[in-house]
Amino acid sequence: MTTVTVKEQNExxxxxLKLEHLHVLVVGGGNVGLEKLTALLQNSPRTTIKVVATQFNEAVLQLAQEHNTISLVLKPxxxxxxxxxxxxxxxxxxREASRxxxxEAKRQGKLVNVADTPDLCDFYLSSVVRKGNLKIAISTNGKSPTIAKRLKETFNEAVPEELxxxxxxxxxxxxxxxxxxxAKVTQLNDITKVLAVNEKPNPVYQRKERPWKKIASGAALAFFFMILGRFVFSAITFDEVSTFVGNIEPIFYWMVFAGFLAQMVDGALGMGYGVTSTTVLLSLGVNLPAISGSIHTAEIxxxxxxxxSHYKFGNVNxxxxxxxxxxGVIGAIVGAWLLAKVGEEYANYVRPILAAYTLVLGARIIYTAFKKNKERKKIKYAGVLAGAGGFLDSFGGGGWGPLVTSTLIAKGRTPxxxxxxxxxTEFFVTFASALTFFTMLGLSHLEVIVGLVIGGMLAAPIAAKLAGRLPMKTMFIAVGSLVIIWSLRILLKAVGLF
Structure with missing residues (x-):
């Protein structure tokens, strides 16, 4: 006799539900009640909710103050x-009280959800992926909320905001x-077919096209950097190069270290090149115009x-x-011009201000590591944000990535x-800043520039390999802590305590 095994399915x-048209009763005002309240409000903020409990924690009280649709009843x-x-x-x-x-609720004909007790539930609260009007609910049939949470994170990354x-x-x-x-259904199906059907190109055509595409891209990139190199190094004479090679000082190796560390951070997190290299160079006593000019020259x-690379792989909105x-370009030019005008005369005043700025950025990076996902918010002043990022990037030697990237991601944009x-965009911002420095100050501090370039070249393949493999939370905490330590060292030195 053959035994047939029926695979369990999610039924x-x-x-x-349009919860704003219904009334919800939540029994419990502790951490579990807070979790349920938060889920309700994130998806249906206009829902009328009554919360009955013998005590309420502070977060529940705060939610009730922020939403006039919530009423709290203090009683059993x-x-x-x-x-x-x-x-x-x-x-x-x-558990006994929950049962x-x-x-009682079922006796009165109500639909019931009981936290962490699937056998008492008429329905489950699913993990939800939200992209504007698109909403995807995920259910594991009550078996593993953790898996549902991880799938939510995966879909949040995979589904583009542009949808x-x-x-x-x-x-x-x-x-x-x-x-x-x-007729309408037929026309809409034809329009949206590209989202579901991947038509394979002709293999013969594909074989002919791909090599020429690679050659064209490589040639364009090589030509670009040839022109860029000619522009940059036209300001450096052979005698300067000979003098530099013959008189390499120990600080040069610190420049290599700064470039290596900055590229490691930037390659792994997509931000932090300017902040990391600036804090290292400030610690070594390099003056501000040299820091900003050198960083932007190397960062080009x-x-x-x-x-x-990002454009080629379709990562650009x-x-x-x-x-x-x-x-961003205008902000970079203004910042570079102002720093060139101020010069070293005000460096002792600007240095601790800049250190305080990087200290805040370090704290922001660590905060990002622990911050929970938030729903997408419309960015009203992206242009102002870019202008501020470009200005701070030139004037302080860093800030474009941490300020602009972290703000946009914090607003719910797809990383x-x-x-x-x-x-x-950073390339154009950096190029504008470096060009302004060249025009006003010329090209100097060759050991700083060469050190940063060499360090960055050494770190680039390692950072590319590590990107996506190390836990992002760990990386954010490590980078934020490093920036905070360096910033505090500069601030303590400014007040004579270091």
């Missing part, structure tokens, strides 16, 4: 509390289509390669690029497109 029926649960509720969520840390509340714009465009197209329902090469480009777009 839950997925629905999306009683059957009368269920009256008027459409949905009941039990969030108390007592009794669940049975929300696609939905808006599709709605406009749908409203303009003529014909009956069947790394940002050029990085930006080209063109709309965001256009918003960031002009303000892949943020890092790619900010990286390609």
């Amino acid at each position: 839950l029926f997925p629905v999306f 649960f009683s059957p009368e509390d269920v009256a008027g509720a459409d949905v009941v969520i039990v969030a108390v840390n007592d 009794e509340i669940s049975l 929300d714009e696609v939905l808006d465009n599709m709605q406009s197209i749908r409203n303009r289509l003529a014909g009956d329902f069947s 090469f790394s940002s050029g390669i990085s930006g080209f 063109r709309k965001l690029f256009k918003v960031l480009l002009v303000p 892949r497109f943020v890092i790619g777009t900010v990286s390609i």
Whole structure:
């Protein structure tokens, strides 16, 4: 006799409720109740919610103050509390009490969810991926909320923010289509077929096209850096190079270390080249104009390669690029001009201010490591942000990546497109800053520039290999701690305590 094994399946029926039209009862005002309240408000912020508990923690009280749709009732649960509720969520840390509340709610015909007790639930609260109007709910049939959470993180990265714009465009197209329902469905299917069907190109054509595409890209990149190298090194005479090679001082090796460390950080996190190298060079006593000019000269090469790579792999949001480009370049030019005018005369005043600035950036990086995912918010002043980033990048020798990248990601933008777009924009910002320094100060401090370039070249392949392999949280904490330590050292030195 053959035994047939039936594979278990998820038989839950997925629905999306308009909770703003319903009343929800939450029993419990502790950490579990807070978690349920937060989930409700993130997805349906206009929901009418009554919370019954014998005590409320501070976070629940704060939510009630921020949302006038939440009412708190300080008392033990009683059957009368269920009256008027459409949905009941039990969030108390007592299994027997949870069972009794669940049975009472079901007796009154209400749908019930009991935290961490699947057998008492009529429905589960799913992990939700939200991209504007698009919402994806994830269920593991109550078996593993942790897996649902990890899948949510994966989908958050994989689904581009631009898909929300696609939905808006599709709605406009749908409203303009003529014909009956069947005709509209056919036309919309034809339009969206590209999202579901990957048509394979002709293999013969593909074999012919790919080598020429690589050759064209390589030639364009080589020509670009040939022109760039000619521009940069036309300001350096052979005698200067000979003198430099014959008189290498120990500080040169510190420059190599600074370039190596900065590129490691930037390659792994997509930010931090200027901040890291600036804090190292400030610690070594290099003056501010030399720091900013040298960093931007060296960074032209790394940002050029990085930006080209991101563009080639489709990581650039063109709309965001256009918003960031002009303000970023203008800010960089203004910052470089002002620093060249101020010069070393005010360096002793600016250095501790800059150290305080990098200290704040270090704290911000660490905060980012522990910050929970937030829903996407519209960025109203991206141009102003780019201008400030460009200015601080030139005037302080760093800040474009940490300021612009971290702000855009904190607003809910997809990291892949943020890092790619900010990286390609950084080349133009860096080039504008370096060109301003060349025009006003000429090219000096060769040992700083060469050291940063060599260090960056050594670190680039290592950083590329590590990127995506080390835990991002660990990297953020390590970088933030390093920047804070260096910044504190400069501040303590400024007040005579170091």
